Amino acid sequence: MSKVLVVDDEPQIVRALGIHLRARGWEVVTAGDGTEALAVADASAPDVVVLDLGLPDLDGVDVITRLRARSAVPILVLSGRSDSADKVDALDAGADDYVTKPFGMDELLARLRVMLRRSTPVEAGDAVEFGRVRVDLAATRVTVDGSEVRLTPTEWHLLEVLVRHPGRLMSQSRLLTEVWGPGYETAHGNLRLYMAQLRRKLEADPARPVHFRNEPGMGYRFEP
Amino acid sequence: MSKVLVVDDEPQIVRALGIHLRARGWEVVTAGDGTEALAVADASAPDVVVLDLGLPDLDGVDVITRLRARSAVPILVLSGRSDSADKVDALDAGADDYVTKPFGMDELLARLRVMLRRSTPVEAGDAVEFGRVRVDLAATRVTVDGSEVRLTPTEWHLLEVLVRHPGRLMSQSRLLTEVWGPGYETAHGNLRLYMAQLRRKLEADPARPVHFRNEPGMGYRFEP
DNA sequence: CGGGTTCCTGACAACTTCCTGACGCGTCCG
DNA sequence: CGGACGCGTCAGGAAGTTGTCAGGAACCCG
Numbered sequence: 001m002s003k004v005l006v007v008d009d010e011p012q013i014v015r016a017l018g019i020h021l022r023a024r025g026w027e028v029v030t031a032g033d034g035t036e037a038l039a040v041a042d043a044s045a046p047d048v049v050v051l052d053l054g055l056p057d058l059d060g061v062d063v064i065t066r067l068r069a070r071s072a073v074p075i076l077v078l079s080g081r082s083d084s085a086d087k088v089d090a091l092d093a094g095a096d097d098y099v100t101k102p103f104g105m106d107e108l109l110a111r112l113r114v115m116l117r118r119s120t121p122v123e124a125g126d127a128v129e130f131g132r133v134r135v136d137l138a139a140t141r142v143t144v145d146g147s148e149v150r151l152t153p154t155e156w157h158l159l160e161v162l163v164r165h166p167g168r169l170m171s172q173s174r175l176l177t178e179v180w181g182p183g184y185e186t187a188h189g190n191l192r193l194y195m196a197q198l199r200r201k202l203e204a205d206p207a208r209p210v211h212f213r214n215e216p217g218m219g220y221r222f223e224p
Numbered sequence: 225m226s227k228v229l230v231v232d233d234e235p236q237i238v239r240a241l242g243i244h245l246r247a248r249g250w251e252v253v254t255a256g257d258g259t260e261a262l263a264v265a266d267a268s269a270p271d272v273v274v275l276d277l278g279l280p281d282l283d284g285v286d287v288i289t290r291l292r293a294r295s296a297v298p299i300l301v302l303s304g305r306s307d308s309a310d311k312v313d314a315l316d317a318g319a320d321d322y323v324t325k326p327f328g329m330d331e332l333l334a335r336l337r338v339m340l341r342r343s344t345p346v347e348a349g350d351a352v353e354f355g356r357v358r359v360d361l362a363a364t365r366v367t368v369d370g371s372e373v374r375l376t377p378t379e380w381h382l383l384e385v386l387v388r389h390p391g392r393l394m395s396q397s398r399l400l401t402e403v404w405g406p407g408y409e410t411a412h413g414n415l416r417l418y419m420a421q422l423r424r425k426l427e428a429d430p431a432r433p434v435h436f437r438n439e440p441g442m443g444y445r446f447e448p
Numbered sequence: 449c450g451g452g453t454t455c456c457t458g459a460c461a462a463c464t465t466c467c468t469g470a471c472g473c474g475t476c477c478g
Numbered sequence: 479c480g481g482a483c484g485c486g487t488c489a490g491g492a493a494g495t496t497g498t499c500a501g502g503a504a505c506c507c508g
Contacts, residue, residue, distance in 0.1 A: 085405060097350065097362070104296045114350050118362070152454055169364035190456070192496060199497095207497090216464050216495060217377040218364065376465055412484090414467070420486060431486090440475080440484060 002116055003027040005046035007037040007063070008078065009056050017050065020105050026112075034058030038066055041073070048115055050108075051095075052078045053086055060086075061093045065182045068094035072164070074115040078103070092173035092185075128163050130211050130224040133202050135163050142202070149201050154179065158194050159202075162212065162222040171219040195220060226340055227251040229270035231261040231287070232302065233280050241274065244329050250336075258282030262290055265297070272339050274332075275319075276302040277310055284310070285317045292318040298339040298392075302327070308441050315395040315443060322393070322442075342391045352387050354435050354448040357426050359387050366426070373425050378403065382418050383426075386436065386446035395443040419444060 004026050006017050011032070018028045029044050031037040034055045041049065049067065053060030064075055077090045077098040087098050097111055128135045132145045140156065142149045151159065157179045162170065173185045179194075180187060195214075199206040213221050228250050230241050235256070242252045253268050255261040258279045265273065273291065277284030288299055301314045301322040311322050320339055323332055350362040356369045361384065366373045375383065381403045386394065397409045403418075404411060419438075423430040437445050 102292060102294060102296045107296070111350075118350075154455075167363050167365070187456085188495085189458080192498085193456080196497065214496070215364075215374065217466095218380070221365075378466075411467090413469085416485065417467085417487085423486095438485070 001025060001027050002047045003029065003044065004112065005029050005031065005037065005041055005044070005049045007031045007034070007050065007055070008052040009033060009054070010052075013052070016105075017108075020109065021112075024109060034060075034063040037063055041067060042070065045071075046073060048074045048076065048112060050076050050078065050112070052080075053090060054080050061089050062182075064090060064093040064095050065177055068178065069181075074118075076108075076111060076115060092171045093177060094174060128166070128224065131204065133211070135159065137163070144202065151201065152197075154194055155197055155201070158191075159198055162220065166222055166224050169215060169219050169221045175220065225249060225251050226271045227253065227268065228336065229253050229255065229261065229265055229268070229273045231255045231258070231274065231279070232276040233257060233278070234276075237276070240329075241332075244333070245336075248333060258284075258287040261287055265291060266294070269295075270297060272336060273297055273299045274302060274336070275299055276304070277314060278304050285313050288314055288317040288319050298342070300332075300335055300339060312395050312397070312442065315393060316398055320389075320392045338391045352390070352448070355428065357435075359383065361387070368426065375425065376421075378418055379421055379425070382415075383422055386444065390446055390448050393439060393443055393445045399444065415444075 004021055006014055006021070006028060007030070008014050008017070009032055014030050014032070018030065021028050029040055029046060031040045034057050037049075037051070037055075040046075051060065051063060055063065060077070064077075067073065067075060074097075075095045077087070077095045079087050079090070079098050079100050081100075087100075090098060096115055099108055099111060126137055128137065134143045136142070137160065142151055142156075142159070158175065161175060161178045172188055172191055176184045176187060176191055180190065184190070195212060196206070199209045199212050203209045203211060211223050213223060215221060228245055230238055230245070230252060231254070232238050232241070233256055238254050238256070242254065245252050253264055253270060255264045258281050261273075261275070261279075264270075275284065275287060279287065284301070288301075291297065291299060298321075299319045301311065301319045302325055303311050303314070303322050304325045311324075314322060321335055323335060350360065352359045352361070358367045360366070364380065366375055366380075366383070382399065385399060385402045396412060396415055400408045400411060400415055404414065408414070419436060420430070423433045423436050427433045427435060435447050437447060439445060
């Protein structure tokens with residue numbers, strides 16, 4: 001049985017979600033604001049989080065960032081406005097998907113199932129191989145053609161974030177917040193620099209990257 | 225069996241629609257004005273709503289807004305006046321499609337089937353396929369015949385908005401505000417440009433689009 | 449304290465994307 | 479029949495991004 005944490009400040013929404021989710025066999029824990037959400041997430045380790053962006057105490061994006069700092073739990077965002085700006089911000093901060101209110105219950109349940117099925121993209125402890133590179137996540141070790149390559153801490157952190165989401169586009173802001181922490185969303189120059197170093201150390205032809213690709217204006221993508 | 229709510233102030237239209245719909249296996253509930261419509265919608269939770277804009281008590285757009293505040297039920301608008309302004313307003317308020325009176329019964333039934341199909345099975349989780357195109361919303365990736373197609377940020381935003389509302393007629397102002405943000409409601413030239421680029425990249429014959437169709441004066445519609 | 453490593457900042461050229469305006473074509477309506 | 483309107487298309491310049499380099503500050507460790 002999977003556990004879901006529902007965070008919303010409107011009690012009727014929490015109640016309605018709880019009823020439907022329990023009817024489908026989920027175990028449900030709830031929170032009414034951001035502070036409570038963080039506490040409950042720590043205490044009960046949910047498998048997935050449903051988070052309303054419009055909370056009374058904390059900014060929704062803030063909550064996402066702090067959840068991300070602790071675990072890789074999938075986050076589904078409920079967005080009140082159909083305005084796209086806050087959705088983009090949420091995704092950048094680390095949310096995995098979003099649904100705009102008003103939403104159909106079936107749609108939400110379907111998305112939750114998908115997220116759960118896809119959760120933990122790459123487990124810690126696994127090793128990822130691509131080209132002539134082998135990344136051992138458990139041992140914190142990288143080898144190219146069998147010989148070890150030394151990475152600085154920042155390089156390693158960046159590589160880890162990318163490798164844990166194979167094939168997925170990661171926006172600059174998301175990479176920055178995950179590697180450097182909240183507050184560095186604008187240090188683009190930094191990201192460019194370390195991406196270049198990763199490519200220099202891991203790509204066969206750093207000028208023509210195959211595994212660490214950039215999509216102009218959108219972000220970077222790791223391709224195994 | 226699916227349930228449809230028919231809202232119209234002319235009894236003969238309600239009766240005629242009821243007969244045809246029941247003959248096709250629909251369960252039908254009715255309302256004669258806006259207030260009743262809202263009450264019946266709450267009480268019987270229809271799968272789709274057919275709504276005449278010219279109601280005696282409430283403005284049609286008002287009814288749509290209030291329905292939308294409660295659920296994501298698809299709304300098909302019946303417009304009596306050939307004036308197109310109110311139709312656009314209805315779409316902006318959240319209607320999914322419209323039919324102009326006098327209408328053919330076959331056309332209305334066909335539209336209803338489309339709306340129902342889009343709402344029940346839900347988008348297939350995080351990937352949408354149509355023709356030879358596959359849109360992976362989670363990975364932010366588009367492929368045609370298996371080979372990747374690169375989209376610019378604006379192209380991707382536009383595609384995402386369209387794809388998340390399959391079969392639905394999206395007004396130009398809505399597309400503009402969702403993709404470019406509030407304040408760009410009049411930048412129609414922009415929308416035409418990027419719609420053309422999407423078609424060039426995704427349609428088999430960009431000059432004769434099948435999946436990204438335009439309805440003159442209204443907006444654009446994505447058909448899977 | 450010194451040597452080596454790591455991290456950050458600022459600059460530049462090459463590139464991509466975005467916007468604007470103009471033109472042609474078809475439809476609709478007077 | 480002519481004009482207005484909306485739509486699709488094209489091209490050019492403005493604006494923003496990215497890869498890259500070099501230099502200096504901060505850090506760690508012996």
